[in-house]
Amino acid sequence: MAGRINDEDVKAVRDAVPIDAVVSEYLQLRNAGGGNLKGLCPFHDEKSPSFQVSPSKGLFHCFGCQEGGDTITFVMKVDHLTFSEAVERLAAQAGITLRYEEGGYNPSHQRGERIRLVEAHKVAADWYAEQLATSPEADTGRIFLAERGFDQAAAVHFGVGYSPQGWDHLTRFLRGKGFSDKEILLSGLAQEGRRGPIDRFRGRLMWPIRDIGGEVVGFGARKLYETDNGPKYLNTPDTAIYRKSQVLYGIDLAKKDIAKSSRAVVVEGYTDVMACHLAGVTTAIATCGTAFGGDHIKILRRLLMDNGSARVIFTFDGDAAGQKAALRAFEDDQKFAAETYIAIAPDNMDPCDLRLAKGDEAVADLVEPRTPLFEFALRQIVVRYDLDTPAGRAAALDEAAPIVARIKNSGAQHEVAVQLAGMLGILDTQFVVKRVAQLARWARDRGGKGPAPAGRGPQQPFDAAPRAAAGGPALNLRNAVYATERELLKLALQRPELVSPAFDAYGVDEFTAAPYAAVRQAIMDAGGAEWGVQDGPEYLVRVRDAAPDDTVRAMVTELAVEAIMRKTVDEMYAGAQLVTVRRRAVERRIRDVQSQLTRLGAGDDPAQLAAVQNELWVLQQYDQTLREHGAAAL
Numbered sequence: 001m002a003g004r005i006n007d008e009d010v011k012a013v014r015d016a017v018p019i020d021a022v023v024s025e026y027l028q029l030r031n032a033g034g035g036n037l038k039g040l041c042p043f044h045d046e047k048s049p050s051f052q053v054s055p056s057k058g059l060f061h062c063f064g065c066q067e068g069g070d071t072i073t074f075v076m077k078v079d080h081l082t083f084s085e086a087v088e089r090l091a092a093q094a095g096i097t098l099r100y101e102e103g104g105y106n107p108s109h110q111r112g113e114r115i116r117l118v119e120a121h122k123v124a125a126d127w128y129a130e131q132l133a134t135s136p137e138a139d140t141g142r143i144f145l146a147e148r149g150f151d152q153a154a155a156v157h158f159g160v161g162y163s164p165q166g167w168d169h170l171t172r173f174l175r176g177k178g179f180s181d182k183e184i185l186l187s188g189l190a191q192e193g194r195r196g197p198i199d200r201f202r203g204r205l206m207w208p209i210r211d212i213g214g215e216v217v218g219f220g221a222r223k224l225y226e227t228d229n230g231p232k233y234l235n236t237p238d239t240a241i242y243r244k245s246q247v248l249y250g251i252d253l254a255k256k257d258i259a260k261s262s263r264a265v266v267v268e269g270y271t272d273v274m275a276c277h278l279a280g281v282t283t284a285i286a287t288c289g290t291a292f293g294g295d296h297i298k299i300l301r302r303l304l305m306d307n308g309s310a311r312v313i314f315t316f317d318g319d320a321a322g323q324k325a326a327l328r329a330f331e332d333d334q335k336f337a338a339e340t341y342i343a344i345a346p347d348n349m350d351p352c353d354l355r356l357a358k359g360d361e362a363v364a365d366l367v368e369p370r371t372p373l374f375e376f377a378l379r380q381i382v383v384r385y386d387l388d389t390p391a392g393r394a395a396a397l398d399e400a401a402p403i404v405a406r407i408k409n410s411g412a413q414h415e416v417a418v419q420l421a422g423m424l425g426i427l428d429t430q431f432v433v434k435r436v437a438q439l440a441r442w443a444r445d446r447g448g449k450g451p452a453p454a455g456r457g458p459q460q461p462f463d464a465a466p467r468a469a470a471g472g473p474a475l476n477l478r479n480a481v482y483a484t485e486r487e488l489l490k491l492a493l494q495r496p497e498l499v500s501p502a503f504d505a506y507g508v509d510e511f512t513a514a515p516y517a518a519v520r521q522a523i524m525d526a527g528g529a530e531w532g533v534q535d536g537p538e539y540l541v542r543v544r545d546a547a548p549d550d551t552v553r554a555m556v557t558e559l560a561v562e563a564i565m566r567k568t569v570d571e572m573y574a575g576a577q578l579v580t581v582r583r584r585a586v587e588r589r590i591r592d593v594q595s596q597l598t599r600l601g602a603g604d605d606p607a608q609l610a611a612v613q614n615e616l617w618v619l620q621q622y623d624q625t626l627r628e629h630g631a632a633a634l
Helices: 007-016 019-023 071-079 083-094 113-134 136-147 152-158 169-176 181-186 251-261 270-278 294-304 320-331 351-358 360-366 373-382 390-405 410-424 429-446 480-494 514-525 530-534 536-546 550-561 571-599 606-633
Strands: 030-033 036-039 051-054 059-062 068-070 161-163 190-193 196-199 204-210 216-223 233-235 263-267 284-286 311-315 339-343
Touching: 007 071, 007 083, 007 536, 019 036, 019 051, 019 059, 019 071, 051 550, 059 550, 068 071, 068 536, 068 550, 071 083, 083 113, 113 136, 113 152, 113 161, 113 169, 113 181, 113 204, 113 216, 136 152, 136 161, 136 204, 152 270, 169 181, 169 190, 169 196, 181 190, 181 196, 251 263, 251 284, 251 294, 263 270, 263 294, 270 284, 270 351, 270 360, 339 373, 351 360, 373 390, 373 410, 390 410, 390 429, 410 429, 480 514, 480 550, 480 571, 514 536, 514 550, 530 536, 536 550, 571 606
Parallel strands: 263 284, 263 311, 311 339
Antiparallel strands: 030 036, 036 051, 051 059, 059 068, 161 204, 190 196, 204 216, 216 233
């Protein structure tokens, strides 16, 4: 069993790896103001970015699904790792050697399963690449690449390798590197044979498949020999680190240019990705032995940010299989806010063949937006009908109209319905438009009232929908009392130097919202806001650790990341929040004392009556002083 990682090493890892650098490996981030960054949340589907990262605090928080935490938490959640596995991965990136409480420096037997499987794939990828470069047997693979226009430099760039034809060459090599038979089998690099594990890939050209973070998680293997009875392409089976429906080949190389240009090119094969990148189309990616689907869309949407100028271009073969693939892609089209297009090369050539026949410029020209995907999909339907007859036009409309009705944007739906009328040759355009609108309405009725309107982002908390607080009523953020308490807590977490030491004298009962009172208690238990002046990042870690449960911890993260509601945040603004919260607490106490006086009759104990009257006078004087002198009276 793995020993506990030394606390100092965990802190070193947390401090060494900037959270924005880690998150940027998975989604596009843009300036959100106040030193924060924003992007589309990787943990739930959303159309507008509600996921925020605070580099200065080392925290992230989604105002949509409430996920939040630090760099380690992000890696744990996005890659489904344990705490130790996430720390180990980040430590490896930062070059930090971890110490374990049970002794030793990162021994291999203490590594998490996922980390070990990733390591096995990295070792295998390097070994396959070396075989392609140096092995005489691999000459078949080198010829295959050369015939398709790829030299050794291209093979190195994409990490292409070769698996020897023997039964267990890789298995024996991995054993020599310290991997157990169980790990080799779990990785999918080997399968059980009659006498133990044997290599899964033998006599094939190997493409390493990397996740969006750049880790090798699987392989795509192309048959080279006629004696091979297996399929033309063989992929790694689903494992703990590889799901073919959740990976895109080339995404590690293409992600930055996809985010920068707001454009992605989806091709069909590994050699097509290579051809596109070498031709300058560095936004090309491909699926790995499966149809383009919803999980692939989630990956691209986070990079494209779904802005209005985003483009996704599908390059399918013009044959029946390619047309079928295009229609499948169209079924998911409405999950994009991006415009989707289809590009089909002349003579039905794929990008690899096109580059060979006509050069790099032809490939670059191919992927310029051509035909909108919806138009292609509709034409594939209507071409099957005899449009010269009323019955043919009616039948084509019956099949095509439901597709147009799925378009969510009403303006776009209307325009496409008009185009459909033109394709069908129906002169009464309004008939087609009404038919489509009717189908869309029926679809909404069957599914309920449709999706709820998108909520406002974290920059407008006063207009946000009330959010239920654990164990209490919904927080109405239009409530001025709650709004000020929220601002003060944000200041205490984000700018403790502006509210210390006064804030640490505030009682938990001065915060009327139960979630805010819980955060105030967590700050107190962590040593107070004054600790944050000494060590900001560690202070936030302490506060989150002091939270009694995940709900309060999420609230701490949210308040530590959410923008403060003022462009210029200074001592005057902080003082105003301190005074407002304190004055409201004093005013509540004054009302309580006045009520107590009302209940006390003339026959009650004179000493008790005098004490209550004196308390009321002191409170009223304090309130007046706060009103006149502000923060100086705290």
